[in-house]
Amino acid sequence: MSAPELLVRPAVVDDVPAMMAIYNQYAVTSHATFDVEPVSLENRLAWFTGFGERGPFRLVVAERDGQVVGYAGSGKFREKPAYKTSVEMTVYVHHEARGGGIGGRMYERLFELLADEPIHRAYAGITLPNDASVGLHRRFGFKDVGVYDEVGYKLGQYWSVLWLEKVMQG
Numbered sequence: 001m002s003a004p005e006l007l008v009r010p011a012v013v014d015d016v017p018a019m020m021a022i023y024n025q026y027a028v029t030s031h032a033t034f035d036v037e038p039v040s041l042e043n044r045l046a047w048f049t050g051f052g053e054r055g056p057f058r059l060v061v062a063e064r065d066g067q068v069v070g071y072a073g074s075g076k077f078r079e080k081p082a083y084k085t086s087v088e089m090t091v092y093v094h095h096e097a098r099g100g101g102i103g104g105r106m107y108e109r110l111f112e113l114l115a116d117e118p119i120h121r122a123y124a125g126i127t128l129p130n131d132a133s134v135g136l137h138r139r140f141g142f143k144d145v146g147v148y149d150e151v152g153y154k155l156g157q158y159w160s161v162l163w164l165e166k167v168m169q170g
Helices: 013-029 042-046 100-114 131-139
Strands: 007-009 058-064 067-074 085-092 121-128 142-154 157-167
Touching: 007 100, 013 042, 013 058, 013 067, 013 085, 058 100, 067 100, 085 100, 085 131, 100 131, 121 131, 121 142, 131 157
Parallel strands: 085 121
Antiparallel strands: 007 058, 058 067, 067 085, 121 157, 142 157
16 A cells, blocks of 8 residues: 655645644754744734745645645745845654655745745754754755854753755746
8 A cells, every 4th residue: 555645735824723733743842943832823823924825935735635744934034124035944744744755845846936036045944953854955955054052942951053055046
């Protein structure tokens, strides 16, 4: 019996509760995000409004058997206007679906959607250690630019964040 097919598509508002559940699992159990408490549905709905069907800020989900098992997006890097051609990437996979290539499939689709957008650089911050995420980003052409050493405190210890960048065509 073969594994169910994975569908990667643009996210819609009905996906927000599933994306929130995935994120909240990381917020309470992992150093992958520096949120330490679960986020609310209102928070995630407001976050969702920062993405669109066109432009540099996109969000895709991976769906298997009708269930969202991951999401990836390109959002604002910083608020100041001079940063408008830079994006910050995010990718989360349901904890029970990790290791199956879902992150790569989402990034393939996301970078297809971003190919003609006026983006100069894409950035990713990865809390260390996270060999899977570092490997994923390097596979998609991201290069290391530096480490913020022990920048966050969570789960009883300090964590460092590796920053990577990718040159975009836009």
